[in-house]
Amino acid sequence: MLLCHSLQELQEHGIDKVSIACGNFDGIHRGHRKLLQQAIDQGNAKQSTPIVLSFSPHPREFFTGKCIPTLSSLEKRMETFSKLGIKALVILDFNKELAATEAHDFISKYLLNSVSITDFCVGRQWLFGAGRKGNIKLLQEYSDSFTTHAVDEFLLDGHAVSSSRIRQALENHQFQDAEELLGHKWNISGPVVKGLGLASEKLNTPTANINTGIPLLPISGVFAVHAKINSTTHNGVLNIGAAPTFLEKQRHSQHVELHLLDFEDDIYGEQVHIHIHAFIRPEKKFSSAEELKEQIHHDIAQARQTL
Structure with a gap:
């Protein structure tokens, strides 16, 4: 158009x-x-x-x-x-x-x-x-x-x-209510782009950085999600936020990082459509990379159980 x-x-x-x-x-x-x-x-x-x-x-x-x-x-x-x-x-x-x-x-x-x-x-x-x-x-x-x-x-x-009513529902993690108001599923989508590499290098948990085309999403935190890539749906963990453990002194846009469970393919440049299934926890600043790494393992285990 x-x-x-x-x-x-x-x-x-x-x-x-x-x-x-x-x-x-x-x-x-x-x-x-x-x-x-x-x-x-x-x-x-x-x-x-x-x-x-x-x-x-x-x-x-x-x-x-x-x-x-x-x-x-x-x-x-x-x-x-x-x-x-x-x-x-x-x-x-x-x-x-x-x-x-x-x-x-x-x-x-x-x-x-x-x-x-x-x-x-x-x-x-x-x-x-x-x-x-x-x-x-x-x-x-x-x-x-x-x-x-x-x-x-x-x-x-x-x-x-x-x-504004839909944004409030999403902020409250009332995803079904938000989708009833929308009349359709709410998806986060965009291509996978190069990130800072922090998750792979410091946390040993590779993530795909998603360019949503949205400067500020109405939600933040860690979520269990379904991610569709090339007609195939995968389970994953999504983090939306400012990465405060590593980037507290930098001015930057909101980061959207996706970790796919049991998945190792290179998907740079691929279009990803993400549907949020459940809220896991709010984003927080950890005292060390090791502490965050341990929390990520808990997040992944909880996502597996939820999904």
Whole structure:
């Protein structure tokens, strides 16, 4: 599918009429799918191309300067969008200029000066523009230009399904609850890349370092997992965290390290899909490599028993 950075760019690919689903779509949960389906249905009805309009960084990250834990990588989202029938993803750079743009000006500058929009589908509570003063009522004032669809939240157990609710469930290790909210299994995936070699050299426990494409996952610790590589599923132990025993003084991204049980093949460069089965323990700093090595043996034994 196409990845663009403005609606105008779509015209370079022969797209001049679109039905838009607007949002962040982290995890693409049941509520997101309801919104996406609305845009797809309207596109089919009016012969317009269903697309997603999103923002990067997340506005909350822009205003707070803090990294938000994320459920899915951009690559994974695009893959899911494509499977659902979305033809293009347009990501607007959420910068100082966009943050300061008044709601009316956002509509005229970013929505109405390029492709023709037949439908604009968004969550009913969506706010936009400087000071978050834009709302559904304002969008509906532009009915001569496009039809606004205010999509209600998807409720589960009387509460709205949201990415923040899913992140909280994962933090609490309520994996089944998180997957019920998502409407699908939550997987960590990515290619195996070169790491620092600490696990092999100092701990005699080889691990595969996974590049998830996600700066900060919503969970950390040690987990019993199933890992799929080339259509074959293996049992393993996954560590997500900062490797505090060795890297306490370094600034680095979150590490995702996978140890496969009874497995010795070279899998550098291979794509791995990891499904978490159970929580084993939180990550902690050990006083020595030997102490950590002993703990890892316990982790592996517990994973074997759990899996």
